Amino acid sequence: MAATVPHRVQRLVAISVGHPGGAWGAGGAEQRAASWYFLLFQYQGKAEQLLQADNWRLFREFMGPHVGSEDMATYIRDLFRPGALSAGLAWYRANFQVERFAATEPALDMPKVACPVMGVWSTGDQGLLEPQMLVSSKFVREGLWRYERIEGAGHWVPRDAPEQLNELLLQFLPLPVKL
Structure with missing residues (x-):
């Protein structure tokens, strides 16, 4: 949206997930x-079946060590509701092209984002590595x-670092926010 409808976006904060045009080319085999x-x-x-098995x-393994037992119980309870897990996975199904998984070139041809952008990545992210965020520049x-x-x-x-993230957001985003 920031690239294609720039008048709608004053500033953009990307947390953990870099620009979709460069994510798969950055980080190579390690990212894949x-x-x-x-x-x-x-x-x-099949994905729903495997995620719920045993x-x-x-x-639980996928969510990693940063999730406490109380939060994990809440996630599982919510995802156990009929259709909830499939709805969550639908985002990946709609926004990921399997043929782009091995891409080495940008996946999207679109204008550069013309507003200030802050990318925030964390060292404990085991699914999305730092190069996929850095290439966003x-x-x-x-x-x-x-x-x-x-x-x-x-x-x-x-969830994992709310105070640090809030401090960065307050530095980056203009106040007051105009809706």
């Missing part, structure tokens, strides 16, 4: 290995890219 789950999620029905074992006009790295948090930065 870390993002194996993107392929799994394409198998409707008391949600694969899902190539998709933003010169001088409008800012990169912030948070140490120790996992993929879910708002």
Whole structure:
């Protein structure tokens, strides 16, 4: 949206996930290995079955050590509702092209983002590696890219490092926010 309808976006914050045009080319085989789950999620029905098997074992492993037992129980309870897990996986199914998984060139041809952009990535993210965030700078006009790295948090930065993220957001976003 920031690239194609620029008058609608004053500033953009990308948390954990870099620009979709460069993600797969950046990080090479290491990024593809870390993002194996993107392929799994394409198998409707089978992915749901595997994630729930053995008391949600694969899902628990996938979510990683940053998730406490109380949060994990809440996630599983919510995803166990009829259709909820499939609805969550539908995002991956709609926004990921399997044929682009091995891409070495940008996947999207679109204008550069013309507003200030802050990319935030965390060192504990095991699914999306740092190069896929760093390459995002190539998709933003010169001088409008800012990169912030948070140490120790996992993929879910708002959950894992809310104070650090809020501090960065308050520095980056103009106040008051006009809706």
